Amino acid sequence: MDRFLAWWQQSAEGLNFDWLEHVGLMLGAAAIAWLVWRLVFSKLVEVSKKTRTQWDTIVLQALSTPISVFIWLWPSTFAIGSLMDASAKVGTDWLSVSRRVLLIVLMLWVMLRLVNAIEAYLSQSDKRDQTTVSAIGHVMRLLLAFIGVLTLLQEFGISLTGLLTFGGVGGLIVGLAAKDLLSNFFGGLMIYFDRPFSVGDWINSPDRNIEGTVERIGMRMTMIRTFESRPLYVPNSVFSSIVVQNPSRMRNRRINETIGIRYKDADKMGVIVADVKKMLETHPDIEQNATLMVNFNAFAGSSLEFFIYTFTKTINWARYHEVKQDVMLKIVEIVHAHGADFAFPTRTIAFDRDDGMEAQIPLNPELAPAPDKN
Template sequence: MDGFLAWWRSSSEELNFAWLEHIAVLLAMAAFAWLVWRVVFGRLVAISMKTKTEWDTIMLQSVSVPISVLIWLWPSSFVLDSVIAVTEKTGESWLFISRRVMVFAVILWIMLRLVNRIEAYLMKSDTRDQTTVSAMGHVLRLLLAVIGVLTALQAFGISLTGLLTFGGVGGLIVGLAAKDLLSNFFGGLMIYFDRPFSVGDWISSPDRNIEGTVERIGMRMTMIRTFESRPLYVPNSVFSSIVVQNPSRMQHRRINETIGLRYKDASKMAAIVADVKVMLETHPDIEQRSTLMVNFDAFAGSSLNFFIYTFTKTVNWARYHEVKQDVMLKIVEIVHAHGADFAFPSRTISFDKDEAIEAAIPVPEAIGGTSNTP
C-alpha cells in the first residue's frame, strides 16, 4: 500500500493532473448547453404546433438531433486535444481539420434530414406529382453526398485535381463495366423528367408482357403490381426501348358495340336506330362533345347489324362498365318496344317444288334393294 501511494504521488507530480479539471469543465459546459438546447427546442416545438404551416415543424425536426450531437462532439474534440497534449504528442493540426469537417458534416446531415422530411411532406399531398417529388429528392441527396465527399477530401489535403484526373480514366473503366447499371440509372432519369407515367398509374406495353399499377419508381428499376397482385420489377432501361400505354391518362372510355336484329324486323330498323341515338344524346354519363354514332351498317349472315360508337365521361374501369350496362339495357328496351327482337345464328333451307317431289321419291339402291330391270 505504501508503495502504491508513493507511485501515485510521483505520477501526480510528473503528469500534472490539472488537465482533468479542464476536461471536467468542458463536459459540464457541454451538459449545460445540451440542457439549454433541449429547453429551447421544446419551447420552439410548442410554438410551431400552434402555427398553420408545417414548414417550421419540418425545420425543427431536421436540426434537433444534429445540433444535439454537435453540442457533445465539439467539447469532446477539445477534451481529446487536452489528452494528446498531456502525452506530449502533436495532434493539433489534424484535430483542427477534424473540427472543420465535423461542423460541415453536421450541416450536411441537417440538409439531408431536411430533404427527407420535405419529400415525405410533399408525398402526402394528392395535388403534387409524386414521381417528380421522388426524383428531386434522389437528385438532391446524390448532390449533397458528392459535395460532402469532395469537401472532406479537400479538408484533409487531398488534391482534387489529381482525383478528378484519375476519376476521368476510372470513370471510363467503371462505365464500361457497369453499362447496364448506368443505363438503368439514366432510364430512371428519363422516366422522372419525361414522365410517361407516375406512381399510381395503370400502364401496359404491347411489346412486352407488362401490365399493372405502378407502385414505385426507383433509380434502377420500377416496381409494378400486376392485376394478379404480383409484384413485377422492370429495369428502367427497358422503358427507353418499348412502347408504353397509359390508360390512366385517358380522357374518356369508348363504347363500341354491334347489335344484330332479325331480317324480318328490317322495316323497324330506321326507327330503332333513331331512338337509340336519341337515348345516347340524352344519357347523363355519355360525353356529348366526343364522337357519337349510331348507324345500320351490315347485312350479316343471319342478322341486320347496326353499331353504336360513343364515349363515357368516366375513365374509372368499374364505373365505365356500369354505364355501359345501363346503355345496353336501354337498347334492349328500345328494340322490344318496337316489337322487334335480336337475331341469333340460324340457317333457312328452301327447295323448289319439283326438286322437293324428286327428293321425296326413294331410290332402291339407297334403301338396299335390287333392280329387276332387264
C-alpha cells in the same frame, strides 16, 4: 495494453492536472447549453404547431438531433485538446482538422435530414406527383453525398485535380464494366423526367408481356404488381426501347358495339336507331362532349346491323362495365318496345317450282315413297 500503460505512466510524469478544471468547465458548459437548447427547442415546437405552415416544423425536426450532437462534441474536442496539450509528447494538430470535419459532417447531416423530411411531407399530398418527388429526393441525396465526399477529401489534403483526372480514366473503366447498371440508372432518370407513368398507374406494353400497377420506381428497376398480384421487376433500361400504354391517363372509356335485328324488322330500323341515339344523349354516364354515333351499318348474312360508338365519363374499369351493361339493357328495351327482335344466325332455302315441268319428270322408283300398308 502494456504499451498504453507504459505510455500513460511516462506521459503522466509531466502532466499539469490543471487541464481537469478546463475539461470540467467545458463539459459543464456543454451540459448547460444542451439543457437550454432542449428548452428553446420545445418552445419552438409548441409555436410551430400553432402556425398554418408545416415548413417550420420540418426545419426544426432536421436541426434537432444534429445540434444536440454538436453541443456535446464541439466542447469535447477542446477538452481533448487540453489533455493533449498537458502532455508535451502528444501533438494536437489533428484536432483542428477534426473540428472542420465535424462541422462538414454535421452540415451534411442537417441537409440530408432536411431533404428526407421535405420528401416525406410532399409525398403525403395527393396534389403532387409522387414520382417527381421521389426523383428530386434521390438526386438531392446523391448531390449532397458527392459534395460531402469531395469536401472531406480536400480537408484531408487530397488533391481534387489529380482525383478528377484519375476519375475520368477510372470512370471510363467502370462505365464499361457496369454499363447495364448505368443504363438502368439513366433509364430511371428518364422515367422521372419524362413521366410516362407514375406510382399507382396501370400500364401495359404491347411489345413485352408487361401489364399491371406501378408500385415503386427505383433507381435501377421498377416494380409492377400484375393483376395476378405477382410482383414484376423490370429494369429501367427496358422502358427506353419499348412502347408503354398508360390506360390510367385515359379521359374516357369507349363503348363500341354492333347490334343486329331481324330482316323482317327492317321497317323499324329507323325509329330504333333514333331512340337509341336519344337514350345515349340523355344518359347521365355518357360523355356528351365526345364522339357519339348510332347508325345503320350493314346488311349482314342473318341480320340488319347498326352500331353504337360512344364514351363513358368514368375511366374506372368496374364502373365502366356497369354503365355499359345499363346501356345494353336499355337497347334491349327499345328494340322490344318497337315489336322487333334481335337476329340470330339462320338460313332460308327457296325453291322455284314449275308444276308443268315437274309432272313430265319421271320419278325414280327407288326414290318413290313406300306404300302405306295401313
